[in-house]
Amino acid sequence: MNAYEAARLIDISAVRTHHGLKDIQEVVDIAKKYKFINVHALPSWTKTVAELLKDEPDIYVGGPAGFPGGGHCTEIKVMEAKRLVEDGAQEIDVVMNVGKLKSDEYDYVENELKEVLSVIPSNILTKVIIEINCLTDEEMLKACELVIASGADFVKTGTGWVPAPLDLDRIRKIKDFTKGRIKLKVAGGIRTKEDFLAMVDMGVERFGIGTKSALEIVQSFE
Template sequence: MNNISNRRQPPASLAPRDLAALIDISAVQAFHTEADVRELAGIAVAEGFIAAHALPNFVPLLRSLVPSGGLTLVGGPVGFPSGGHSTRTKTAEAVELAENGAQELDMMINVGRIKSGDFGYVRSEIRAIVEAIAPVPLKVILELAHLTDEEIRAASAIVAESGAAFVKTGTGWTPSATTLEKLKLIVETVGGAVEIKASGGIRSLDAIAGMMRLGVTRFGINTQVAVDLVRQCTALPGGRLDIAGKAG
């Protein structure tokens, strides 16, 4: 898994709409209300963000608010935010979300099993959910703040061989931000076998450009920050974010 030559090369630059098409926005905190979900849907559709995610009970509402066949996908979380649910519970939740119209799912990995070295359990769980919801793509969240470097490598390798579509860095429920150093561990491990979604503490165009140069192809960003970043991209010279060099 250490061959990074197979990963997709990033574009030289991004227009604002291209940037929005790489960003997931969400209302998945415990305090988010129906009004928040309605606002989320409106922003996602208006700005062209690639996906909007809501907590499972709000996914049917979100699905009703986001036009089918448009630029924005509807998503939801599985086993969120702890990852400690049983495989049977996670699978049932994933199937229900898919039946309710979710077009992609972000599943929290079982951190306790990773830290216990029970990699077979984790591998079997991911594969079971991938199979149960196919062809709906699954992103697997590692929650890097809870893992050592070796555990990040081990978990990334499991995700890459499990049939999941993405490995994702975090839920956004921990205070730790995703760093380039931690992302490098994932990139070096998965070698282009699975896409990478960076989430948690991403606040600048420079950070996005740097992560894309490493191989990140999707971002989870706070809704207001995401809107602001698209506006900042519009204001750049030529209205494009330079990925090959530095923003601005």
């Protein structure tokens, strides 16, 4: 694997509360230089990111719906997803209502995801964030089952807002459980080239990595 191939597996972002135009411009510039596959920003910045990347067809515009907690009313998530599409998002990461999942309200969770995904055109990649750092193994696999049923393209492990050490065994459990039925994006706690390559070997298709660590990992392949 070379630096370009590594970058094409990594989403970088500016999605913290304090991130403003300067931060977004910096992340976009880094993405352009190294050809990271995606730049995520909070929804009010989606149009800005789309404008900054208008001459970069191979770098996609990402945005979240229901971020970061996932506890928004379904109608709000639907409105947010529609607006992201209007503003130029090419990939949308939807946060599952984890509280409803943990309350065994599985029909609510699945129906909400289907409703949100129904307003997103099929050419836009969809990922559902299940926040595994809040879940038991049993809940984690149930969440994966519901995401598969929803028709999303990816399960995503976390928002990066619930810190915990990276647990490769749990990533392996997800890959073993999903058995190719859905793709996996791992986000949160990825710091080293070794962990990155271990997950590539497991078949993980996408990564959400903090910009500093993403740069270090990609540069290590140069």
